[in-house]
Amino acid sequence: xxxxxxxxxxxxxxxxxxxxxxxxxxxxxxxxxxxxxxxxxxxxxxxxxxxxxxxxxxxxxxxxxxxxxxxxxxxxxxxxxxxxxxxxxxxxxxxxxxxxxxxxxxxxxxxxxxxxxxxxxxxxxxxxxxxxxxxxxxxxxxxxxxxxxxxxxxxxxxxxxxxxxxxxxxxxxxxxxxxxxxxxxxxxxxxxxxxxxxxxxxxxxxxxxxxxxxxxxxxxxxxxxxxxxxxxxxxxxxxxxxxxxxxxxxxxxxxxxxxxxxxxxxxxxxxxxxxxxxxxxxxxxxxxxxxxxxxxxxxxxxxxxxxxxxxxxxxxxxxxxxxxxxxxxxxxxxxxxxxxxxxxxxxxxxxxxxxxxxxxxxxxxxxxxxxxxxxxxxxxxxxxxxxxxxxxxxxxxxxxxxxxxxxxxxxxxxxxxxxxxxxxxxxxxxxxxxxxxxxxxxxxxxxxxxxxxxxxxxxxxxxxxxxxxxxxxxxxxxxxxxxxxxxxxxxxxxxxxxxxxxxxxxxxxxxxxxxxxxxxxxxxxxxxxxxxxxxxxxxxxxxxxxxxxxxxxxxxxxxxxxxxxxxxxxxxxxxxxxxxxxxxxxxxxxxxxxxxxxxxxxxxxxxxxxxxxxxxxxxxxxxx
Amino acid sequence: xxxxxxxxxxxxxxxxxxxxxxxxxxxxxxxxxxxxxxxxxxxxxxxxxxxxxxxxxxxxxxxxxxxxxxxxxxxxxxxxxxxxxxxxxxxxxxxxxxxxxxxxxxxxxxxxxxxxxxxxxxxxxxxxxxxxxxxxxxx
Numbered sequence: 001x002x003x004x005x006x007x008x009x010x011x012x013x014x015x016x017x018x019x020x021x022x023x024x025x026x027x028x029x030x031x032x033x034x035x036x037x038x039x040x041x042x043x044x045x046x047x048x049x050x051x052x053x054x055x056x057x058x059x060x061x062x063x064x065x066x067x068x069x070x071x072x073x074x075x076x077x078x079x080x081x082x083x084x085x086x087x088x089x090x091x092x093x094x095x096x097x098x099x100x101x102x103x104x105x106x107x108x109x110x111x112x113x114x115x116x117x118x119x120x121x122x123x124x125x126x127x128x129x130x131x132x133x134x135x136x137x138x139x140x141x142x143x144x145x146x147x148x149x150x151x152x153x154x155x156x157x158x159x160x161x162x163x164x165x166x167x168x169x170x171x172x173x174x175x176x177x178x179x180x181x182x183x184x185x186x187x188x189x190x191x192x193x194x195x196x197x198x199x200x201x202x203x204x205x206x207x208x209x210x211x212x213x214x215x216x217x218x219x220x221x222x223x224x225x226x227x228x229x230x231x232x233x234x235x236x237x238x239x240x241x242x243x244x245x246x247x248x249x250x251x252x253x254x255x256x257x258x259x260x261x262x263x264x265x266x267x268x269x270x271x272x273x274x275x276x277x278x279x280x281x282x283x284x285x286x287x288x289x290x291x292x293x294x295x296x297x298x299x300x301x302x303x304x305x306x307x308x309x310x311x312x313x314x315x316x317x318x319x320x321x322x323x324x325x326x327x328x329x330x331x332x333x334x335x336x337x338x339x340x341x342x343x344x345x346x347x348x349x350x351x352x353x354x355x356x357x358x359x360x361x362x363x364x365x366x367x368x369x370x371x372x373x374x375x376x377x378x379x380x381x382x383x384x385x386x387x388x389x390x391x392x393x394x395x396x397x398x399x400x401x402x403x404x405x406x407x408x409x410x411x412x413x414x415x416x417x418x419x420x421x422x423x424x425x426x427x428x429x430x431x432x433x434x435x436x437x438x439x440x441x442x443x444x445x446x447x448x449x450x451x452x453x454x455x456x457x458x459x460x461x462x463x464x465x466x467x468x469x470x471x472x473x474x475x476x477x478x479x480x481x482x483x484x485x486x487x488x489x490x491x492x493x494x495x496x497x498x499x500x501x502x503x504x505x506x507x508x509x510x511x512x513x514x515x516x517x518x519x520x521x522x523x524x525x526x527x528x529x530x531x532x533x534x535x536x537x538x539x540x541x542x543x544x545x546x547x548x549x550x551x552x553x554x555x556x557x558x559x560x561x562x563x564x565x566x567x568x569x570x571x572x573x574x575x576x577x578x579x580x581x582x583x584x585x586x587x588x589x590x591x592x593x594x595x596x597x598x599x600x601x602x603x604x605x606x607x608x609x610x611x612x613x614x615x616x617x618x619x620x621x622x623x624x
Numbered sequence: 625x626x627x628x629x630x631x632x633x634x635x636x637x638x639x640x641x642x643x644x645x646x647x648x649x650x651x652x653x654x655x656x657x658x659x660x661x662x663x664x665x666x667x668x669x670x671x672x673x674x675x676x677x678x679x680x681x682x683x684x685x686x687x688x689x690x691x692x693x694x695x696x697x698x699x700x701x702x703x704x705x706x707x708x709x710x711x712x713x714x715x716x717x718x719x720x721x722x723x724x725x726x727x728x729x730x731x732x733x734x735x736x737x738x739x740x741x742x743x744x745x746x747x748x749x750x751x752x753x754x755x756x757x758x759x760x761x762x763x
Binding site for chain 2: 365372563
């Protein structure tokens with residue numbers, strides 16, 4: 001019953017979408033007030049319909065209605081309620097419905113917050129956004145309908161992959177999707193403003209809010225995914241250069257570039273075409289991210305079992321969207337104002353341009369590393385993977401100049417500045433940073449020119465950002481975000497050189513010695529959890545006079561039958577001790593892995609600070 | 625001569641071109657060195673010479689083949705046609721079991737012996753690495 005509700009709402013929503021595409025297209029020339037009210041009511045109806053279908057899916061999950069195939073495949077009566085609900089978007093069909101919901105909500109919010117803007121611009125934004133919504137609706141209804149029935153109705157569902165039964169992963173997809181979908185609105189709005197010929201300061205300050213929102217959600221979404229991978233997969237790192245991670249990083253890099261460019265457009269009325277190109281690219285990357293993750297094309301160790309045929313649709317749709325946008329871009333060149341304004345080499349504009357170059361470089365590296373294996377497989381059928389060494393080798397050397405420009409860039413003024421900014425105090429500061437780095441690299445035995453420079457520049461950036469809080473040359477949000485980034489780089493570097501790990505096969509009673517520490521395997525006990533049995537190991541870590549207990553778990557789920565390891569992490573501000581064990585074979589041996597990870601907290605926290613900067617900028621009215 | 629604008633534009637285009645060439649060169653060079661090929665036990669058997677580079681191998685863990693002691697782990701990877709012995713010393717992911725798919729990264733010692741540096745995790749109990757699926761269905 002509820003299934004039919006959900007399904008029909010999708011069909012009606014498709015009707016609304018078709019109507020809006022038609023209406024907004026023909027009426028952008030003849031505008032009157034009544035029409036805009038008309039569009040508004042259809043938009044509201046569409047929003048309500050999408051909400052109905054989304055909540056009927058959640059309802060079906062909550063009551064475990066196994067006549068619904070999606071529920072049957074991904075749920076189980078014994079699952080905790082929280083994971084029944086999050087199970088609604090933990091699968092392909094449901095996650096697309098969530099995409100659709102966010103698309104609709106964003107467009108609605110856009111419509112009610114832009115009442116003061118040009119009507120033609122608003123209608124065109126609706127037009128482009130509705131094309132995207134239409135495409136997604138068709139995709140959902142015809143290839144991945146979440147409301148298909150199964151008969152006879154099964155007694156019990158197949159259950160949700162236990163590894164996904166985790167609070168961080170329950171909210172990770174919605175956050176990431178808000179970020180992804182936010183870029184769709186930026187895309188629609190840039191095309192609309194291009195057609196209207198209104199790429200100017202007003203548009204820039206209006207769209208900047210949307211860029212900020214997407215950026216914040218994307219950052220926090222990636223952060224949560226990363227934290228989840230850290231403790232749930234038991235690899236003990238925060239980033240693995242896995243294709244699935246890379247596809248979320250690519251739109252982030254592009255969006256970060258856009259976030260900087262839009263500031264130039266807003267303040268100096270420059271970089272018009274570049275802004276539009278970046279908006280189109282960001283959205284294409286978000287779409288292809290969804291496509292690559294969901295199609296099973298990516299050869300990833302993260303990959304979930306899924307259906308490759310669906311990929312063709314998204315790929316075609318994405319291709320059409322890109323072609324349309326490129327056409328619009330070229331046929332509306334006359335609407336792009338000429339950059340006749342005089343620009344100088346030493347100015348904030350140049351600084352931001354340099355930032356964009358680096359972002360584009362990092363983006364191309366990630367893009368090639370992710371896409372190359374796919375192409376190679378198509379071309380000569382060989383199967384390859386591109387690992388972390390590739391990315392490190394290409395990105396880390398470029399971080400050195402990047403950090404340097406980031407340190408001096410924000411201090412320059414708009415329009416024109418003097419070279420004299422490089423005065424004695426800066427040189428002294430740099431020498432101090434060199435000394436600190438020399439000290440750090442000597443005591444940790446990582447004394448290479450490379451790491452020395454990397455450290456010095458990170459410190460140089462850090463101190464420059466700290467100092468900038470007392471100066472008045474840029475906004476508070478910029479300072480906070482850059483502070484977050486400099487802390488991020490510093491914590492990554494320190495974490496990278498100070499991390500240690502050991503793994504060993506142990507029986508109860510065994511002990512291992514590692515870095516003046518002793519780890520003993522005390523005992524093991526079996527307990528019952530909500531929907532799993534669990535083996536709880538008891539380990540003791542003797543570090544000088546200090547004894548820490550670790551109780552990692554091995555959980556055995558039976559619906560579906562899966563074993564997961566839950567790491568036990570003792571976290572403090574400076575240090576994470578990470579211990580995880582897993583089953584090997586039933587002869588008493590367990591595989592135990594201990595990791596010593598300094599500053600993990602700061603890696604996570606620095607991203608929060610970066611996002612906080614964006615939040616400050618978002619909340620501020622009419623900043624200069 | 626040409627106007628200032630044209631000069632500026634030409635300079636810009638040359639700059640973009642040079643950096644594009646440079647990036648491509650860097651990327652391709654580094655790709656060559658850091659790409660890891662995937663091979664099935666059958667492909668390894670048919671190799672004309674043993675690769676010195678890091679590779680990935682994949683297949684099913686043979687039944688009753690896992691041997692554990694406190695130092696390391698030995699098991700046999702099979703694609704139901706050919707087999708290879710893998711020895712490994714390190715952390716093992718959760719879904720590593722006999723008669724399940726596995727992907728290991730490391731170095732070939734000879735055609736029958738592989739020294740793994742890493743065993744890769746999977747998220748899904750039904751998931752089989754695409755390469756493994758293909759390797760098995762080809763045989």
